[in-house]
């Protein structure tokens with residue numbers, strides 16, 4: 001069944017409310033705004049129960065909602081487009097690769113971030129250059145990445161373009177500096193990629209602070225424009241607290257933080273065990289992870305660069321010197337590579353805490369883990385509504401033996 005019909009069927013048993021966003025339905029960003037928030041949670045709970053039904057011994061899901069399900073995001077990527085010759089800046093339209101839905105406000109982002117976004121659109125329009133078209137591969141302006149710090153209320157902007165002139169970008173950046181005091185730094189990213197992915201090949205800081213500071217639980221971390229951070233820090237803190245509870249009782253033990261990003265899960269883990277090893281395949285994440293560990297006085301964590309699936313093949317190191325008692329994994333949507341699963345099984349930690357944003361890959365990986373080593377049992381299943389108004393949910397599953 002096509003996804004829209006499936007969604008309509010899922011919504012049948014709930015009363016509809018009037019969606020507050022004027023582009024609801026047209027914009028591909030939110031699809032649950034026409035349900036009351038409690039009903040969004042009920043629907044997500046139902047989906048989780050259905051998706052995990054094939055697993056034996058699955059505990060009941062606990063789904064934790066957000067007290068304030070609007071303006072909770074700390075980051076957004078907007079795409080430039082064009083409508084009747086006018087530049088637009090927004091999200092992809094539902095069911096469209098090319099069409100961009102333009103809007104004055106996104107109710108998931110802080111107001112200052114949206115004010116800055118509209119300013120960028122006005123300045124880009126005044127610059128007189130066109131939007132990049134992902135089919136013809138012509139045009140200049142591609143994306144705008146906006147990060148908003150909960151700690152300081154300040155913004156980081158990264159304007160991404162196709163290769164082209166620097167001068168109009170510098171002029172725009174200076175106008176932003178003069179007109180929007182909430183902006184703390186301005187970056188310019190250039191990408192010649194044919195794929196529609198907002199990851200620049202070169203990144204230049206035009207003005208302002210190089211890194212962006214954020215407070216997560218007891219840690220103050222610095223972020224790069226492209227660093228990974230969960231969209232809602234309230235929910236992220238709850239997930240990390242859940243991790244801390246799940247790995248209690250191993251104060252003499254060793255922990256792994258696989259797919260560690262800038263190291264946050266590892267810092268929480270490091271308060272519970274004697275030694276932590278963090279692994280990530282992005283050098284810019286690891287550089288910050290190391291700096292953030294030093295900054296927060298986390299001395300018992302060591303970071304290793306590489307792909308989890310290849311790095312862990314060095315069994316002599318990982319199964320002897322670094323043999324884990326507890327492991328936290330937080331892979332991208334695709335889930336664990338078969339080789340990563342096999343290394344995890346060989347290590348047989350006492351607890352595995354699996355953070356996931358994709359139920360499908362999680363069910364697949366858990367089925368392999370439980371079948372290959374039946375002494376693992378699913379100890380708890382928590383879900384965090386990291387993305388109210390949208391279809392997504394973040395889950396934390398604990399396995400133990």
Ligand SMILES: C[S@@+](CC[C@H](N)C(=O)[O-])C[C@H]1O[C@@H](n2cnc3c(N)ncnc32)[C@H](O)[C@@H]1O
Nearest residue numbers: 228259260261264265280281282307308330332
């Ligand atoms: C969801 S983020 C993890 C965030 C982190 N755990 C946190 O709490 O902020 C996924 C991370 O996996 C990394 N990654 C993706 N594929 C990888 C691989 N094959 N091996 C190691 N790291 C990988 C990415 O660079 C990214 O930092």
